[in-house]
Amino acid sequence: MYVYSFLNDYSEGAHPDLLKILATTNEQQEMGYGEDTLCQKARELILAETGNPAAEVHFVSGGTQANLIVLASMLKPYESVIAADSGHINVHETGAIESTGHKVHGVPALEGKIRVESIRAVVEEHGDEHMVHPAAVYISDSTELGTVYTLDELEEIAAVCRELGLYLHLDGARLGCALTSTHSDVTMADIARLTDVLYIGGTKNGALLGEAIVISNRELQSHFRYHIKQRGGMLAKGRVLGSQFAGLFTDGLFYRLAEHANTMAARMARGIEDLGFSFATPPQTNQVFPVFPNELIRQLNTKYAFHTWEKAGPDQAVVRLVTSWATPEKAVDGFVEDLGKMG
Structure with a gap:
């Protein structure tokens, strides 16, 4: 032992404050599938934190599920996603993205952080209909190697994505640790402003389970719940997720x-x-x-x-x-x- x-x-269960919320609301009858008052409260708190009231927030159970649903909703059948070679979708998600028919371009990274020259190289290499078409970039903050992006680095990546017509998705499984790192100069609002979609991790930050997907790009908001349902991510008892995020974003x-x-x-x-x-x-x-x-x-x-x-x-x-x-x-x-x- x-x-x-x-x-x-x-490895631990959940912070006592979150368990208390689950217990005190346990016999409270609510709507299903994320349309309950607890999820709505959590959405309002998260939107206030991102500074983007026009964004949409959806809750799913885990990080692999979040990445799978987001990227499947973004990409056409012939399109692909660029990620650091150490990126979670490239290494530790059992080919979840590839299982939807989308290639992952794993590119060399610096201490887990993707570089703009690698993004450009992949786009330049794929120039015609005989190859997949890169359409998105995936990054993690904090990265799989524990490092964090600076605001300048994120600004540069976002600018290149806009220039090349690529969506930018941020895996925030450990976003809390990234934002509170003494090496970070980035805020939640910065990330929401610079990305098309991000998810905020609860599983690895004190919740029993759950991730909050934040969609800033209005083009990607349409019918997103259909994608969640089709990929098995729409929980009947969505209140379990919403109540925890409401707790996480109360009093810091x-x-x-x-x-x-x-x-x-x-x-x-x-x-x-x-x-x-x-x-x-x-x-x-x-x-x-x-x-x-x-x-x-x-x-x-x-x-x-x-x-x-x-x-x-x-x-x-x-x-x-x-x-x-x-x-x-x-x-x-x-x-x-x-x-x-x-x-």
């Missing part, structure tokens, strides 16, 4: 939970660095990627759960350590202490 798990940020809870996860990760990263270890990517959010000797990883795995991410040479590897809204200081300090003893 592990002393503590740093595998992910969804969404940001407080993410900030705690980031604070615990920064505490861990400082301890690891003080012991002389390096990182594969700079620690910026709640995912930390240190490089450890293989024997040390084996010893640590007797007490702690975490992912061995990739090889970093014949005798060492990159590991991923993830903190959450519920990670206690004592778990982080215990890990660093054991790391020092074993290392």
